[in-house]
Amino acid sequence: MSKIYKYPCGCSFQVETLDDITSINFDPTIEHMRLDCHRTWDLISEGNTKGCFQLESRLGRSMAKKLKPSSIEQLSALIAILRPGCLEAMRDGKSVSNHYIDRKNGEESVDYFHPALEPILRSTYGEMIYQEQAMEIAKVIAGFNLQEADLLRKAIGKKKPEEMAKVKEKFLSGAKKINTVTSDEAEQIFGWIEKSQRYSFNKSHSISYAVNAYLSAYTKAHFPKIFFASYLRFAKDKIDPQAEIKELTQNAIEMNIDVSIPDLRNLNQYFILKDNKIYFGLTDIKGVGDSVFNKILLLKDSVDFNNTNWLYILCNILLKINSTAAKALIQSGALAYTKKTRNSMLFEYDIISELTKKELEHIQTNMSSYSCVEQALNGVLATGKVNKNRKNIISTLLATAAYPPRSLEDSAEWLSDAEYASLGCSITCSKVDMYDISMTNATCKDFKNGIIKDNIIIAGELDYINITKTKSGKNKGAEMAFATLMDNTGSLDSVVFFPEKYREFRNILFQGNVLIVKGARSRSGDAFVVEKCYIPKT
Incomplete structure (x- = not known):
């Protein structure tokens, strides 16, 4: 029996259960919307x-x-x-x-x-x-x-x-x-x-556009999780899909919606809403197209996708698809449930990829005996069925696996870059996480929510900058900049560098740089006016 879920704004809808408004009964037409909903107008x-x-x-x-x-x-x-x-x-x-x-x-x-x-x-x-x-x-x-x-x-x-x-x-x-x-x-x-x-x-055009604008805003205001999951799914039809996905995920995070990296176990092709989280789809990963997804889907009857053994996933799934797609899956975090660092997965993928078909078949046949790549390589050597040349190659691979030439830990910067490369945005962490930002007193979200302080200090990655010229005043014609900063809480797209400050800090205002900005609210209260800017220490 359906129940009524009522919002503070007065709008009410039929739902199957009160704790799950994703089962909402909503007809998105002007006849079924209140046009005076303050939640929407706000x-x-x-x-x-x-x-x-x-x-x-x-x-x-x-x-x-x-x-x-x-x-x-x-x-x-x-x-x-x-x-x-x-x-x-x-x-x-x-x-x-x-x-x-x-x-x-x-x-x-x-x-x-x-x-x-x-x-x-x-x-x-x-x-x-x-x-x-x-x-x-x-x-x-x-x-x-x-x-x-x-x-x-x-x-x-x-x-x-x-x-x-x-x-x-x-x-x-x-x-x-x-x-x-x-x-x-x-x-x-x-x-x-x-x-x-x-x-x-x-x-007449403008009014009809306004009705559609209100409808989309109404849906976003009342059913944000459904709104974002749906919009993200069709972002790939936009001119710049990755930029669209990045902006939407940032906006969702600002609205306290949990956006998660893809999870191979879900086997979802596109963005989905599951357990109150929005998950990236596998084909939303750069390098994983429909053909690769279909190939992975064909494996579901013979492969246990819930197996958390990294070696099992490596041999039974990743080596069955092309290397570009396999590495993209790793970088995106789709295999994070194996509890291995993504760097170590990429490293071991390259090692196991050097094995012959017969050597891989041996590992797959004896999978229950091996819990890691080193054990598997030792197992191949122990068969006594490898010639001298292959024995030397496998011994070298084993030594490399035992003593990696580089750190296999995932730094915040590396994870941010890896997710940006594979998903178009950073979800797990941001570049800001690797810097000392102890001197800050606000986040991007704090500023947007209206905190008022004499000296506001925010840390963020410079995501966008638009250099323009002043149109009036004593500095008419001088260059100034409008920028967007981004941190784990969302983005702030109203950061202003007036001519004097732009001249002073222009040498560090490059997309991707992590900055500490100190300043105050504009008179209107909407913009962050920069007084000081510098790159923090790691």
Whole structure:
């Protein structure tokens, strides 16, 4: 018998058991969603919109955080002002997008130019961001009928100056007849409409996009584990799958979702949600394609995948697939359940790979007698069935196994690099773990959660840097940087190096470097403004 699971926001759903909301009964349509769910609007307003339709880019997340929409109408406007034209259309040294945000947040006065325009532009704070607004203005000011207004919309949409010129003549003559505005005002209004053709968006499209954006945000807010497991599964269809997976896993970790390295025992091809953890699929490992997965799957009837004996897994599974895939499985951590270090597994894989087919068959036949590679090699030598040349080779392999030429421990840096190479991101640990970060007083997640301190000190790996130039002020034209730092708790994508600090620290601002940054919150509270930066000691 199904039960009702109710969230603090008031949304409720049927579930099979109250302790398992993965068995949720949810119909993801607008008819079955509350459009006033504060849990959803809070998620959007926090900029936590990775994976949400139309809002998942860095810009989309940043603008959502600035605008803080609380209705479909405002979300529609956000999607409209995210279009390139709106971002590039400048007025008084500021883009139309920023004018809208500042007006909505009460940081700029709202001006409608003429009282007749207020009913049309009130919902967008005096900014003309929709093509439909231009149509409505033409009807009110110039007496256009629906067909004529639609011709204006098409002229705007096609962005053809010659068509706009024809419509302008009709607009001005119509405005003269209606006489709501003066001739000069009509000229100015049409000039505004002309400029809007570079950036205005179709509202019907924008509203439908907003509904889909809300739906994806609603799902993320209420069922985050299911949301991430599903989205990660289809990340491989993105332009840059590894970058997508990296961002999604970081975001999931920030939301306290356990994302785990792949586990060969699961035999899952793609990302799955199991035991409240999201596991990488085997084909999500670089170097392990569908053909290799299918080959592994064929072994399940004859091989015990739950056997924790490393030698058993090595001989019965890894040596049955190509070396690239085998090493990728090891590097990714898919065999971590054998309790051997990944370095030692790679090392011993190379040793056993030197054996002939007959020598391997002997080991497989006598597997119960051997618990490690050295025992297996001694066993091959003890058969007395190897010629002198092979005996010398195996003796050399045995000596190498007994006295490795390098450390076979897994350092934090090595694990981070190995997982990055095989999975596209680091899950088990991060590069930060190998450094002395005892002087820090916050993590990336702490900062995003709103801790307030005079001197905030964070350690993180530099994951992204965008070098740009200031557009105003005494340092106009000077280089500055926006960066993203990453640690075990998530990522912080609002780290700012103003010109003076960028010049001072630019020599260490390279992707992959682990940095200690000291600074403070920006006035808006969203960004981390760097005052000091250095590479910590190991």
